[in-house]
């Protein structure tokens with residue numbers, strides 16, 4: 148559904164009116180308009196900084212330079228020593244950050260390696276680096292911090308400082324969203340340093356346009372991370388609920404990156420499913436996710452034609468909203484069975500027969516499972532259950548060289564949200580740091596990243612793709 152307010156405030160009349168009477172103007176987000184590129188930061192300036200004692204500078208500089216970025220530094224910053232040393236050792240050229248208005252392109256991104264923080268007092272290095280350069284970030288820019296996960300640190304002062312970064316990035320996300328800029332934090336355990344390359348590429352490019360204010364902890368990868376372009380070529384992917392909305396967009400985006408998609412949907416949606424699959428050369432499977440033989444039907448369809456599954460996206464989901472006191476048992480059962488029970492049963496079956504080694508699974512949760520909504524006890528329970536489930540199953544998939552993660556959408560412009568009454572719909576789409584609803588493509592981009600071997604260091608995690616929705620923060 149069109150966001151008419153956003154379109155209006157970007158028309159010439161709307162722009163002047165909004166400026167005259169002080170109406171908020173949601174930014175027009177820059178989204179990816181094609182497949183992943185091998186040098187997605189080509190021609191972009193990225194300002195890099197570090198704290199004293201930073202340990203991720205080498206992989207960070209290699210990744211940014213490999214992605215085509217022009218690297219800039221603030222030569223007078225007190226924490227620069229590790230970065231300069233790494234740049235010299237790797238023979239990577241860094242330039243001084245030009246003064247505002249010097250005619251040079253603005254910084255597309257500001258990236259800070261905070262892995263060396265050993266005490267709260269050292270957080271001043273973060274302030275000294277980020278505060279003066281905020282105004283120089285281009286529209287739709289990126290702010291990214293790298294740290295060591297607090298859970299991996301024993302020292303009290305270091306653990307405190309590392310945890311402080313979470314509050315910093317969540318607050319900053321709420322300040323910089325007005326021009327489409329995002330702010331996120333990646334927590335890197337030792338052993339995963341080399342895996343940051345593809346993760347940086349996701350967070351620093353338009354593929355993550357609606358992801359802000361998030362903390363993503365990485366895990367030590369089972370396999371070496373690979374660049375996303377081409378990594379899904381020849382992979383076999385099953386997407387449930389693929390006839391329309393978010394599922395259709397996930398199917399299209401996986402196909403865009405080279406995967407062969409089997410789109411599954413309820414037999415009542417067979418027409419829409421056929422249309423979506425025809426567009427992407429995919430195969431339709433009309434099957435209810437709650438059918439008792441769903442897993443064996445999937446395994447036999449896939450086995451016959453493709454051998455096995457590399458990717459499964461559990462996207463099918465429904466709402467049946469009612470205050471709990473008025474909720475009939477069949478509303479409860481239906482939502483629990485489709486949104487949660489079916490995921491467990493299908494995976495259980497496919498783990499016996501259907502998944503290939505290295506299979507990657509992505510489940511769709513919701514911020515409704517994090518913040519909760521009146522009238523959605525059933526839905527909220529399922530979407531929170533998904534978060535616990537991916538956490539619990541991470542080691543099972545890791546043992547087979549794969550992973551299982553979840554994406555939690557916020558307010559996304561689909562048939563589901565178009566059916567909401569005007570008032571709640573308008574509130575729902577504005578109460579986030581980017582002042583607008585997301586598009587199905589935003590979820591599809593995150594799912595595609597998680598489904599690819601590029602996200603080899605992400606397992607058991609749930610990433611909110613919600614523009615930093617103010618619910619459940």
Ligand SMILES: NC(=O)c1ccc[n+]([C@@H]2O[C@H](COP(=O)([O-])OP(=O)(O)OC[C@H]3O[C@@H](n4cnc5c(N)ncnc54)[C@H](O)[C@@H]3O)[C@@H](O)[C@H]2O)c1
Nearest residue numbers: 388392393412413435436462463464513556558559561563
């Ligand atoms: N739209 C949002 O704002 C939003 C927000 C958070 C989470 N989500 C989640 O994203 C997912 C997709 O949502 P959407 O907005 O695209 O919804 P949608 O209603 O547009 O699409 C859901 C699809 O799932 C299919 N489906 C439903 N029951 C099925 C069953 N028993 N077997 C097979 N297929 C079945 C439907 O036929 C439909 O094609 C859902 O899991 C939803 O809970 C959506």
